[in-house]
Amino acid sequence: QKEVEQNSGPLSVPEGAIASLNCTYSDRGSQSFFWYRQYSGKSPELIMFIYSNGDKEDGRFTAQLNKASQYVSLLIRDSQPSDSATYLCAVNPLSGGGADGLTFGKGTHLIIQP
């Protein structure tokens, strides 16, 4: 059974600091990885995706992937109160990205303290 594990939090980070969110997955054959942000009562919004080992940066966000350790992380630099949300890690077994149903973790609730 495919599993994606995240610490549910809440993770509390001061405004302006770096927020670090972690995710592990059980299916070693997984090929593509996604981070979504979900505000309460809303649907998920894509933040980043990563396919290859290493780091991928997009603005204040950096995704990190280590397939050997089956570990994905998301760093948010210069955290803002508007970043307060639940962050969902999602895994797709196919290298084609979004062409298969995603397996989601339960999400980490992030709180940015002003």
Place this chain on the structure above:
Amino acid sequence: GAVVSQHPSRVICKSGTSVKIECRSLDFQATTMFWYRQFPKQSLMLMATSNEGSKATYEQGVEKDKFLINHASLTLSTLTVTSAHPEDSSFYICSAHTRDPTDTQYFGPGTRLTVL
């Protein structure tokens, strides 16, 4: 680009009735759409994969006769919850697959279903 809409956004119905939820990709064609369900404080759980012009593929434990999926065109998939019961109350979210601008899924805004 890559906008997905859902209708209705919220529905309240009596137990035993059927409810239809529409999912549309507004500015792209999606041969594959997905239906997820999210209970309070839980993660999204994939219910089924909807392929245009063919039968949907359901995840284990999801009753295909209860959750009817129709993907009649490249921009529209519908989910019908038949004979809904209070335990079906949940947040139903669809997504559509596209490779432009990125190869991923984009989610609709969700439908909050409450069965009394």
